[in-house]
Amino acid sequence: MTADTRRAGADVVSRGRGYASCHHGEILQGVFLDGRGRRRAGLVTLPMYGLGTTAEFVRRPGTDLSVVPADRTKALRAAGLAVEECVRLLGGPACGGELRLTADVPVGLGMGSSSSDVIAAVRAVADAYGLRLPPQTIAALAVRAERASDPLMLDGRPVLFAQREGHVLEVLGEALPPVVVVGCTLGGGRPVDTLSLPARRYDDEEVQAFEQLRSALRRAIADRDPALLGHVCTASAKRGQRTLRHAEFDTLRHVARRTGATGVQIAHSGNVAGLLFDPAGSGLRRRMRHCVHALNSNGIPVTRTFTTFTTTEEIPDGSATGRAAERRDGRAHRGVDRPAGPDTPRRPAHMSAL
Incomplete structure (x- = not known):
């Protein structure tokens, strides 16, 4: 068994760990x-x-x-559902x-805090059973646990994900531009109760507009085009x-124009x-320093800078940052010669705050 185990009386207590960014x-x-x-909600x-989120699960029969x-x-x-799945697989x-x-x-x-909790919990339970569940199984369990899930169980490739169904509608490419x-943060950093938001109804014009943005995002990824990626982000945020x-x-868009940003992205x-x-x-x-100053001057707190790519270059705050995938912890998620795949671990990254 790959998880930590120890004997307590006649029962075996097993410990597993999981992580999700x-x-x-x-x-x-x-x-x-x-x-x-067919129309499908996606993101x-x-x-x-x-x-x-780091999760630790201790099995106690x-x-x-x-x-x-x-x-x-x-x-x-999610942990309960994961236990059921592990028992189904192992007996x-x-x-x-x-x-x-x-x-x-x-x-x-x-930022996907609940999805991060849920996916880390599922991975920890699986690890306690000595299992490594495939991403599609984790996605299905996550949707059952929280009704809709972000695609944090995948490998970081840009995908159009049906969040209420837990599966990929389209792999858009290998990496973002x-x-x-x-x-x-907006709104004074106040949390948003997503369940209180009014339900959106989309007419044919809006569906067609989203399909056009989907095509534009596909091209942005294929051409590694930051400007087109920014256009898609801004158009989606506007809608x-x-x-x-x-x-x-409006202030964000004004600052973006003044500082030469390619676009505005909003959750x-x-x-x-x-x-x-x-x-x-x-x-x-220079433009990023100007951006930080303009945002703070308008009462919009700057939180952190990060990139969509791996780099050792320094950015204006003087710290290095870049794209690197999260640890998928637990011994059942480790392996030296395991081929790369949707759940392959990589080195953790440090994201500097301004």
Whole structure:
């Protein structure tokens, strides 16, 4: 067995660990057509590594399931579903145990904090059973646990993901175009209750518009075009304002124009936002310093800078940052010669805050 084990009387207590990163909101979110022409809710998230949830699960036969902190009910539900799945695969009786979560993802800002909790919990339970569940199974369990899930169980490739169904509608390419993101928070950083938002109804014109943005994003990825990526982000954010109505949206767009940002990115279910910059653009450091000053001067707190690519270059705050995937912890998620795939681990990244 790959998980830590120790014997307690006649029972074996097993311990497993799991990790899942967060994201920085959506690049694109709306309703899209699947291969059969049916309308499907879908989204493309902006990966941001360095923040996430670490889960530890201790199997204790003959006990109930519990979670610490006690308010992480979605993660607890996910742990129960994961136990059922592991028992289905391995046989034997179901067991209880304790799930402990340690997270540094801000809650309610649209960064996938609940999905991070849920996916880390599923991975920890699987690890305690000595299993490594495939991404599609984790996605299915996550949707059952929280009704909709972000695609944090995947490998970071840009995908159009049906968040309410837990599967990929389209793999858009291998990697996002290179951009540097100046992150910030809107609405005073107040959490957003996504369940309280009015339900959107999309007419044929809107569905067609989202399909055009999907095609544009596909081209941006194929051509590694930061400007086209910024256009997609801004257009999607603008449509999202019909529901979210951020007071700072016009200010963000004004700052983006003044500083030469390629676009504005806003979470569709929270208050996290970002301005995107082409790293190959002239005067990048100067323009980013100008951006940070302009945002702070307008009462929009800057949080952190990060990129969609791996780099050792320094950015204007003097710190190095870049794209690197999260640890998928637990011994069942480790392997030296395992071929790369949707759940392959990589080195953790440090994301510097401004």
